[in-house]
Amino acid sequence: MNEPFPFRQVFEGKWTQGAIPLVLLVALLLIIEIAAPGFLTGETVSLLFANTAVLFILATGVTFAILLGGIDLSIQAVASLASVILAQLLPSLGLAAFPLAILSGLAFGTLSGIVHVKLRVPSFVATLATGGVVTGLALWVSDGRAITIEEAGRENTAWINASVAGLPVVVLISAVIGIAAFLAQRYTRFGRQAIAVGAGEPAAWAAGINVDRTKIIAFAASGMLAAVAGVVLAARLSSGSPVLANQLLLPAIAAVIVGGTAITGGLGGVARTAVGALIISIVRIGMTFVGVNIFLENMVFGAVLIAAVAITIDRSKIAVIK
Amino acid sequence: MLNASHIIKTFPGVQALRDVSIEVRPNEVVGLIGENGAGKSTLMRVLAGSYRPDGGSLTLDGEQLRMRSPRDAARYGIGMVFQEQSLVLNLTVAENIYLGEEDRFTRFGIVNWRAMNAAARRQLAKIGIDIDVTARTSELTFAARQMVELAKALTLEEVVERQLLILLDEPTSVLNAADIEVLFARVRSLKSRASFVFVSHRLDEVLAISDRVYTMKDGAVVAEHRAAEVTAPELHEIMVGRGLQAEYYREARQQQPRETVMVEAKGLGANGAYHGVDLKIRAGEIVGIAGVVGSGREEVTRTIGGFLQHDAGEMKIAGDAVHFGSPEPAVRKGIGYVPRERRLEGLVMFLSIAENISLADLSSVMRHGAIDYGKERRLAADWIKRLRIKAPGPDAACRKLSGGNQQKVVLARWMTAGSRILVLDHPTRGLDVGAKEEVYELVRDLSAQGVAILLISDTLEETIGLSHQVLVMRDGEITARFDASPGKKPNQVDLLRAMV
Numbered sequence: 001m002n003e004p005f006p007f008r009q010v011f012e013g014k015w016t017q018g019a020i021p022l023v024l025l026v027a028l029l030l031i032i033e034i035a036a037p038g039f040l041t042g043e044t045v046s047l048l049f050a051n052t053a054v055l056f057i058l059a060t061g062v063t064f065a066i067l068l069g070g071i072d073l074s075i076q077a078v079a080s081l082a083s084v085i086l087a088q089l090l091p092s093l094g095l096a097a098f099p100l101a102i103l104s105g106l107a108f109g110t111l112s113g114i115v116h117v118k119l120r121v122p123s124f125v126a127t128l129a130t131g132g133v134v135t136g137l138a139l140w141v142s143d144g145r146a147i148t149i150e151e152a153g154r155e156n157t158a159w160i161n162a163s164v165a166g167l168p169v170v171v172l173i174s175a176v177i178g179i180a181a182f183l184a185q186r187y188t189r190f191g192r193q194a195i196a197v198g199a200g201e202p203a204a205w206a207a208g209i210n211v212d213r214t215k216i217i218a219f220a221a222s223g224m225l226a227a228v229a230g231v232v233l234a235a236r237l238s239s240g241s242p243v244l245a246n247q248l249l250l251p252a253i254a255a256v257i258v259g260g261t262a263i264t265g266g267l268g269g270v271a272r273t274a275v276g277a278l279i280i281s282i283v284r285i286g287m288t289f290v291g292v293n294i295f296l297e298n299m300v301f302g303a304v305l306i307a308a309v310a311i312t313i314d315r316s317k318i319a320v321i322k
Numbered sequence: 323m324l325n326a327s328h329i330i331k332t333f334p335g336v337q338a339l340r341d342v343s344i345e346v347r348p349n350e351v352v353g354l355i356g357e358n359g360a361g362k363s364t365l366m367r368v369l370a371g372s373y374r375p376d377g378g379s380l381t382l383d384g385e386q387l388r389m390r391s392p393r394d395a396a397r398y399g400i401g402m403v404f405q406e407q408s409l410v411l412n413l414t415v416a417e418n419i420y421l422g423e424e425d426r427f428t429r430f431g432i433v434n435w436r437a438m439n440a441a442a443r444r445q446l447a448k449i450g451i452d453i454d455v456t457a458r459t460s461e462l463t464f465a466a467r468q469m470v471e472l473a474k475a476l477t478l479e480e481v482v483e484r485q486l487l488i489l490l491d492e493p494t495s496v497l498n499a500a501d502i503e504v505l506f507a508r509v510r511s512l513k514s515r516a517s518f519v520f521v522s523h524r525l526d527e528v529l530a531i532s533d534r535v536y537t538m539k540d541g542a543v544v545a546e547h548r549a550a551e552v553t554a555p556e557l558h559e560i561m562v563g564r565g566l567q568a569e570y571y572r573e574a575r576q577q578q579p580r581e582t583v584m585v586e587a588k589g590l591g592a593n594g595a596y597h598g599v600d601l602k603i604r605a606g607e608i609v610g611i612a613g614v615v616g617s618g619r620e621e622v623t624r625t626i627g628g629f630l631q632h633d634a635g636e637m638k639i640a641g642d643a644v645h646f647g648s649p650e651p652a653v654r655k656g657i658g659y660v661p662r663e664r665r666l667e668g669l670v671m672f673l674s675i676a677e678n679i680s681l682a683d684l685s686s687v688m689r690h691g692a693i694d695y696g697k698e699r700r701l702a703a704d705w706i707k708r709l710r711i712k713a714p715g716p717d718a719a720c721r722k723l724s725g726g727n728q729q730k731v732v733l734a735r736w737m738t739a740g741s742r743i744l745v746l747d748h749p750t751r752g753l754d755v756g757a758k759e760e761v762y763e764l765v766r767d768l769s770a771q772g773v774a775i776l777l778i779s780d781t782l783e784e785t786i787g788l789s790h791q792v793l794v795m796r797d798g799e800i801t802a803r804f805d806a807s808p809g810k811k812p813n814q815v816d817l818l819r820a821m822v
Contacts, residue, residue, distance in 0.1 A: 186693070188691075188693070192681075192684060193684075195673070196670050196681055200666075202666050202667045203669055204681070206659060206661060206668070207649070207653070207681045207682045207735065208649050208653025208682050210650050
């Protein structure tokens, strides 16, 4: 068959699924600029980045789980628990509360990974269950209430809300995390092996890759970054709560998929998640701008996620969709 | 009754069927033989409606067939008994027989199981088989499942007016002699009501059951015989169709193996799949294992590749005792496994050639602790040139390559990883003749470089032609060992005697 333009070929190309979101992002920015000239100033852009930071950090973590062909549904619970731990411990421990809160995420992420791999439980079940355990723990520790970070504690969180050389610290934090994750995914053994496992686990295993270890590391990273996101969120809101990150699971996964990482694994990466997170963030701001009720946000993200998966899924790769 | 004329079917990189014409007459059993990759299974799938031919026409009693799926084929009275059984194991026998036909037993949305079971029982009785229709299919023996499949195909009688055409795709490959006799008796008694196409690569069986035999080779029908007028050796010669065996397998390049023992097994056993296996493979030596399905040779190769653990005896790799739990330690010991399931275990099909080549030894393309993409691409480009891999470039996805080129990528990966031992599990399955010869050439190169090779293969000729030494396995044991030095190659009959 002679097509005038090889649409199929272009769409099947590896880079296409990464380029389309970028085009979409630029188009969204242009629309905003046309609708509200002068919107794209340094100040608003830095605000946009700051507002995207938490979502991006969460989404970066879950990117690794998705690249492997799995999913991490525990991230919002882990982030919330980290916020509770931070708020609880700040008054007594000061800055030491930060690493402890983040370690809790690492621990539960590792736990999810081990359950998934060693007990051979599908990752969505393993992380759903871990998420339940973590939420229960957070509710118990906090007595089911939000914990305000008081004046004494706020001294230790102020740095997160500060700016360095005109850039909000949260933006710097997410930039550092984003770059580290990008390098890990693209240039390390772990990153390449994660992609190979997602693209074809039996062949990756047969080629001598330690699939179990790769998966556990990915889920550990996902848990740890979820906790980092929780800590940043707590510092920004000056509060820790067992439900603090409850509305963030859907947008985080949507950011990964909209950015161009395949839900089936093996294709995509952290750079794409950065683009996806910005798209989600802009859509959110746009909705506020247009006056969409804030409660309807997740309806939109749900629809966006379904659309993104339906459009991008490679049907030649999976015979049966469960 | 069925007339297939000038059928053409092409897959990416392979012309599976080139201008194939066959006919099937009423109440006839037609045999279809050929080596693996000759196109038998593809032709069957075209007849069964699973594949749509790219050219040619199919007519049944003069009527043009238009089939998009096996369901359409069923409407014409064409049923298939699959090589890989197509029963759903956790359903009952009756549910399987009427899978997809539940409507016939359904009233007001509720299935009348009693009626379905009774119908299934009648169906089995017709072919004289006594199986409990309410039993779970997973509880049946392999042979019994085959009978259920046959019964299932015959249910078409109940809904189709014309005579049935039943396609049997290698139904005997996993049956023992007694079960084969039972199957053949059924086919003979059913001949009055249906025609059959019978595919097998066991020539004696084909001659025993068929009225007429078509021989396929490289995607074309090369001969047609009345079964009574031809012998198995004659067919074999046509099927293989090459005189110069020695040259085909590069026997002139077969060299004396070196002294170093790379693989040594003593009293090796696993899971009841095999036991008491002793073998030694020296550097540069090719050891072939012959045996039928279930002989345990597959499990022996998978043990050495690290896919299966042994639970008895000991295994030494280059002198060190090992016990592999997964392929990872085996790869670290310098073992490379070239699997039969190339698309599943051989290559990560969605990654590029470059990514697949570096996969087993990423350190070969890393610099200062980071993957060097330029180096990775150059390495792949180098292999593409050296092995004459036909591909647009190092970034091409492996799924777009032909089977032979995919196999070269797998071998390039193990050479990159510096494997000193290769396990070749049906290395030429599904490859065309030209690609096979290139693989043989490569195998000889590797052997000359001192790589120890364990080989299992689809054909005895390949095993004999390539190996220095041939072991024969039956029922989990080694039953014979043959020296296969050039000029002293054992013949197939000797091997077969030890195999069955």
